[in-house]
Amino acid sequence: MNTFGRNFRLSLWGESHGSLLGITLDGVPAGIPLSAEEFEADLARRRSGAAGTTPRREKDTPRIVSGLYRGHTTGAPLTLLFDNTDTRSADYPAAGSRFRPSHADRTAWVKYHGYNDPRGGGHFSGRLTLPLVAAGVVAKRMLPGEVRFETRLAEMGGCDDASRFEELLRNAAAEGDSLGGVVACRVRGVPAGYGEPFFDTVEGVAAHLLFAIPGVKGVEFGSGFAAARSCGSANNDLLLDAEGHTATNHAGGIDGGITNGNDLVVRVAFKPTPSIAREQFTYDPATGTRRALRIGGRPHPCISLRGALGGGGGLAIGGGGRAGHHSCRPAPPMTPRHDIIRRITEALTPLYGHDEARSIALLTAAGLGGVSRTQLLADPGAELELEGLDDVIARLAAGRPVQYELGEAEFCGMSFKVREGVLIPRPETEELVEWVTSEHPTARRLLDVGTGSGCIAIALKRRLPRAEVAAADIADEALAVAAENSRRLEAPIELRRADALDNLAECFAGTFDVIVSNPPYVPRSDAAAMHPNVRDYEPPGALFVPDDDPLLFYRAIARQARRMLAPDGGLYFEIYERAGETMRRMLLEEGYAEVRIRRDLFGRERMASARLAAPQAEAAPETGGDLRTAAGGTTNPTPKQQR
Known part of the structure; x- marks a missing residue:
């Protein structure tokens, strides 16, 4: 070579x-x-x-x-x-x-x-x-x-x-x-x-x-x-x-x-x-x-x-x-791959359970060792040079997300850079991207509100290359990471600092065919039930909302979107799994029609969409398939880890 x-x-x-x-x-x-x-x-x-x-x-x-x-x-x-x-x-x-x-x-x-x-x-x-x-x-x-x-x-x-x-x-x-x-x-x-x-x-x-x-x-x-x-x-x-x-x-x-x-x-x-x-x-x-x-x-x-x-x-x-x-330092030890995987798995099993701990172990060994997970499994006896392995295991066992340890997270088949201060992309959010792109394949202009790492906006741009994709976030750290991911993944998007609760409409001129958002939605009272690797490490401003107003961000975005959406434009959200019915009522009250609540692959109500109703029309919910208009399912709080 x-x-x-x-x-x-x-x-x-x-x-x-x-x-x-x-x-x-x-x-x-x-x-x-x-x-x-x-x-x-x-x-x-x-x-x-x-x-x-x-x-x-x-x-x-x-x-x-x-x-x-x-x-x-x-x-x-x-x-x-x-x-x-x-x-x-x-x-x-x-x-x-x-x-x-x-x-x-x-x-x-x-x-x-x-x-x-x-x-x-x-x-x-x-x-x-x-x-x-x-x-x-x-x-x-x-x-x-x-x-x-x-x-x-x-x-x-x-x-x-x-x-x-x-x-x-x-x-x-x-x-x-x-x-x-x-x-x-x-x-x-x-x-x-x-x-x-x-x-x-x-x-x-x-x-x-x-x-x-x-x-x-x-x-x-x-x-x-x-x-x-x-x-x-x-x-x-x-x-x-x-x-x-x-x-x-x-x-x-x-x-x-x-x-x-x-x-x-x-x-x-x-x-x-x-x-x-x-x-x-x-x-x-x-x-x-x-x-x-x-x-x-x-x-x-x-x-x-x-x-x-x-x-x-x-x-x-x-x-x-x-x-x-x-730099003339002692060489890091060479350790067989299966020993590294075993050590990480044993250390993390009390926190995650054996299966998830082993998945994290494979991800860690592959990421830090510069090999693929397939190579790890194909030749488990081969040795890897991992410097500071004990420190890595200690941080992971304390709950630090493996994505922060590696500095990257997979989303829609792409590797996104992440770091502390920026929400980690979740596999479940990929379903939201799939829903948007399947229903709006010819959309000309889309907006992602609360973009974080830029994962939703960049995935939309990669799947709809002719569309203009804009993204907003209030956190400078998130905007910097999103800009880096946009460059690395060759997906140019327009990034702007904007407050979803206040000046969103003032920051973007013109209208959008689609507005999508995965905003904060976990009530603070549910924090105790969340997994510590999310609650203790990911940015609280991207996770939590007041108990007395859990739809705070959804309502603010929906109200501003009424001025920002083009005719027949769509509004899409990722939602808390217990919020389906309250989301449907709120969107109807805000003047939207065709409000739909969609279940994810695990049967949980995790997504919502709507479009603006005509002035004289009476909104009527849609039903059928995996789209629901009323709450149902678990009464247990879902950690933000499921986002």
């Missing part, structure tokens, strides 16, 4: 001769000073023009299009774009017509069924190291200030005498040939403690990144393969002091997959550039025969000259990801 990392994640895209190539970096901390100029030093070292590099000339100036504001990273994904301007695509054969020896032409043609872009090597070109070098610049800014990177070309064509490199390049170019090389990387000032054995060791992560660089055929740490020809008495690095400094550094600064505080030493082997000017033979799939091939384009005799920057960038990326997450 073209995405790498967990804590510091890279997504690489583009081709050698496409119009653009670039990279998106997720996990960059907010507040890092950054500008396009700060990439110049490393990108200039990679830029073509020096002896042995490609004649292709590109400016390689990064365009930072997201994740940066007023010269500092925002914490959002950072995206860097680079333009391709100096391309000569005619120099390259069409995919599948001629396979260049030791290139990815044939393997890409086989894997992608001939749809790969062959121009300049396409996605397999060394051109793709450009955004990797840029990512390394950002990663270096995430590391401690004392960390310093040194990279150099240690060997060329088997020669380690740097004074002869230029001569070797001239000779290879004159002969139409190319040379391999070895890049040596040294990182000073790396703190001890980076690395996550077994599978995220420093060597494992660094090698993964380094082998992604086109042309890399070997990576060794410290003495590398030479250690295999040595003996323990000669290879052991003897400790000198309490800080872990050693007399030698055959380990290359890594013991047990973890940095030991000494210099990190890595050598990277690059193959010779496979594009050479000499005539070669290749297989022609069109004729089924071998044929002569002379490669065009603008190859360079030694790709390792520019690979040094890619190697340093790869090490920085691996280090930045480790530093950004661990």
Whole structure:
């Protein structure tokens, strides 16, 4: 795949001769000073023009299009774009017509069924190291200030005498040939403690990144393969002091997959550039025969000259990801998934009962572990890294809603951001959305009163994309969360601060085809019967109404809606399950007709709708199906958790 990392994640895209190539970096901390100029030093070292590099000339100036504001990273994904301007695509054969020896032409043609872009090597070109070098610049800014990177070309064509490199390049170019090389990387000032054995060791992560660089055929740490020809008495690095400094550094600064505080030493082997000017033979799939091939384009005799920057960038990326997450702290424990689920379930069963406790446990483990619930159940023995699990369990056992713990809640197939101060969306409210959209599929303008997280308004907008959807709330915190959800879910809605009890009509011009609301409706005297995870944690202003006026919000909205609804417009509410009959009477008294009380999937009267009556008409209730006009059902108070 073209995405790498967990804590510091890279997504690489583009081709050698496409119009653009670039990279998106997720996990960059907010507040890092950054500008396009700060990439110049490393990108200039990679830029073509020096002896042995490609004649292709590109400016390689990064365009930072997201994740940066007023010269500092925002914490959002950072995206860097680079333009391709100096391309000569005619120099390259069409995919599948001629396979260049030791290139990815044939393997890409086989894997992608001939749809790969062959121009300049396409996605397999060394051109793709450009955004990797840029990512390394950002990663270096995430590391401690004392960390310093040194990279150099240690060997060329088997020669380690740097004074002869230029001569070797001239000779290879004159002969139409190319040379391999070895890049040596040294990182000073790396703190001890980076690395996550077994599978995220420093060597494992660094090698993964380094082998992604086109042309890399070997990576060794410290003495590398030479250690295999040595003996323990000669290879052991003897400790000198309490800080872990050693007399030698055959380990290359890594013991047990973890940095030991000494210099990190890595050598990277690059193959010779496979594009050479000499005539070669290749297989022609069109004729089924071998044929002569002379490669065009603008190859360079030694790709390792520019690979040094890619190697340093790869090490920085691996280090930045480790530093950004661990900061030299002890690693969070790895725990089997089934143990996590069992522990959470046992802790929550006294509060919720076993079945609901297990559902919360699955939701928690999946959300905090970054896996799906299906993956949890399919491989329960696999381990998860969950930092602070004991604290999470303690908060959940105290009644904190799992949605606040995870920072999100599911609604109508979408994930909504939520936090304290904003009511958590409920599955039952999805039925209200379904009712509105089924009866008003061509509605042009809708209003959600008391929007909270924006779940109703956004769900309406996603299902009725041509409609204008507005939403109101009196709480600034709710409006901020609703705005964030609107952006994330790409559902533009009009958000306004308005008081449902007072100035709703003054805040919105024009009329609406539908007004919908899930306002506060729980009488304060029923609070004691509510589940503590709702009563003690969710905002009381979104839950409770006075005992002596339980229809306070419904009446105020209904009165203002008489001025705001278009002819034949509909008014829809989610209601308290014991309020069906009183809601019907109130709406009739306020001049509405076709008042309907609808039961939810559990048979409880939880929704109401109405439309404005004509001046001379006498309102008559509708009956039939699951629509009721009189109260019936339970006499027990329903917690607001059922909203």
